Amino acid sequence: MRVVTGTICHETSTFTPVATTWESYRERFGYRRGEEILEIFSATNTPTGGFIEGARAHGFALIPTIFAEPQPSGPTPRDIFDEILEEMLSGIRSAGAIDGVLLQLHGAMVAEGLDDGEGHILEAVREVVGPDVPVVGQLDIHSNISHRMVEMADVLIGRETYPEVDMAERGRECADVLVRIVEEGVRPTMALHQIDMVWGMNQVTAHPPMREAIAELHRIESEAGVICGSIATCFPLADIPDMGASVYIVTDGDRDLAQAYADELGAWLFERRADWHFERKTTREALVEAKASGKFPVVIADRDDNTGGGSPGDSTGMLRAFLDADLQDACILYMVDPESVAQCHEAGVGAELNLVVGGKSSPMQGDPCRMKGLVKAISDGRFRYDGPMFEGLGGNMGDSAHISQGGVHVLLVSRQEQPFDTAFARTLELDPKHCRYIGVKSAAHFRAGYESWAGAIYSVSEPSVHNPAAGRLAFKRLGRKLYPLDDI
Ligand SMILES: [Zn+2]
Incomplete structure (x- = not known):
């Protein structure tokens, strides 16, 4: 059995000023071609790592084409998108006779003039392989699924x-599943139910109420005839017709059954629509609560300047609140500010210098913050994730610096990436575990590396390009009425 694989994976915010360039594709995990993909992603906690593991376990040949996964940011320019897609298609064409295709996609990719990036990619792949070669795709949970x-x-x-x-x-x-299709004659048919809803931030699957939603999904997956099913909580920072939550179910040859289960779970989730949202706090409010409860270390997560959603990562709301509170044993992970990093690298470790930190990418990110920073450590930003997310994979934050002012330590970085674990901080002589207050720019992924030892976690909202201080995001192109944007 011969299977071809490729990755074009991007979560696209149509609201961020962070541009997507060829450089975006080359940094992070690198723009990869051919056999090196199998070496780099083998034994990593990534979808491609899972494809490789499956190929070894089932004994099929996995033929790699390209791997392209930049950090979330704005729409990919059309010429770059077309070139990347063409390279993947030509890899598929030159693979010769194949039995299937395994794709790592996101489900929330937008390119210039293309609202439905994955729809376009899948249609192009289908055109190359024809109707009889199975195409199986692995998607993010934050997908906007189209018909x-x-x-x-x-x-x-x-x-x-x-x-x-x-x-x-x-x-x-x-x-x-691909092996079951090729070797056991399973005939998958898939149905979609688009829910009239934007999912809020209450979606951490280890906790209620999201845990019950996943349990409901698993119940349906265990029903006779069902192959698999998925819930997409949507990617809400995209002004496109298919933005919104959905359910998609795959059965063995029974389209009506697939649709019935998708509709059933979709209705179940919509009935509970208010449960998937929670109130927004500010950092200052969270600090008051954290001090009163005394459960340390406390993690305060700014869900809005989350670089993992394409935000610039230089909003100053949380930093200013930490400095104003004169916190001791506190840190902020991370402030994206290559200009300040360069000043720290020039001054060297041990230097104290006046810096203007953050607030540079957009006026919506808040005013820049004046700091008198002591340079504690500098690095080229390279490290290795120790998981569980991306465990084993190399990371790169670009030139970076650890500065402190009083008891507040700030990691300044040059690239947009959220903290998935503490590995990078430790390369800059900062172990967040030893801090009492930890500020992260991340909606939930930080939990993978922080929740097991945190005393308390607070989700906060500070002004940013994704949370306008004045008014709300200006959606113009949505395809359906969506709770809670609309009164339904
Ligand atoms: Zn996601």
Whole structure:
């Protein structure tokens, strides 16, 4: 059995000023081609890592094409998108006779002039392989699923954890399903139910109420005839017609059954629509509560300047609140500010210098913050994740510096990336575990590396490009009425 694989994976915010360039594709995990993909992603907690594991377990040949996964940011320019897609397609064409395709996609990709990136990719792949070669795709949980995607793929499988620690597991599931199609004659048919709802931030799968939603999904997956099913909690920072939550279910040859289960779970989730949202606190409010409760270390997570959602990562709301409170044993992970990093590198470790930190990417990120920073450590930003997310994979924050002012330590970085674990901080002589107050710019993925030892976690909202201080995000192109944007 011969299977071709490729990755074009990008979560696109249509509201961020962070541009997506060729450089975006080359940094992070690198723009990869051919055999090196199998070396780099083998034994990593990534979807491609799961494909590789599946190939070894089932003994099929996995033929790699390209791997392209930049950090979330703005829409990909059309010429870059077309070139990347063409390179993947030509890899598929030159693979010769194949039995299947395994794709690592996101489900929330937008390119210039293309609202439905994955629909376009899947249609192009289908055109190359024809109707009889199964195409199986592994998606993020934060996907905006279109009818075209469901029509063009044989099977799509989304993650069912958030933080998304099941990347390799879902990749492996894709490989397993593909083998069942090729060797056991399973005939998958997929149905989509688009829910009239934007999912809020109450979606951490280890806790109620999200835990019950996943249990409901698992109940349906265990029903006779069902191959697999997924819930997409949507990616809400995209002003596109298919933005919104959905359910997609795959059965063995029974389209009506798939639709019935998708509709049933979709209705179940919509009935509970208020449960998936929670109130927004500010950092200052969270600090008052944290001090009163005395459960340390406390993690305060700014869900809005989350670089993992494409935000610039230089909003100053949380930093200013930490400095104003004169916190001791506190840290902020991270402030994206290459200019300040360069000043620290020039001054060297031990130097004290006046810095203007953050607030540079957009006026919506708050005013820059004046700091008198002592440079504690500098680095080129390279490290290795110690998991569980991306465990084993190399990371790169670009030139970085650890500065402190009083008891507040700030990690300044040059690239947008959220903290998935503490590995990078430790390369800069900062162990967040030893801090009392930890500020992160991350919606939930930090939990993968922090929740097990945190005393308390607070989700906060500070002004940013994704949380305008004045008014709300200006959606113009949505395709359906959506709770809670609309009164339904
Ligand atoms: Zn996600």
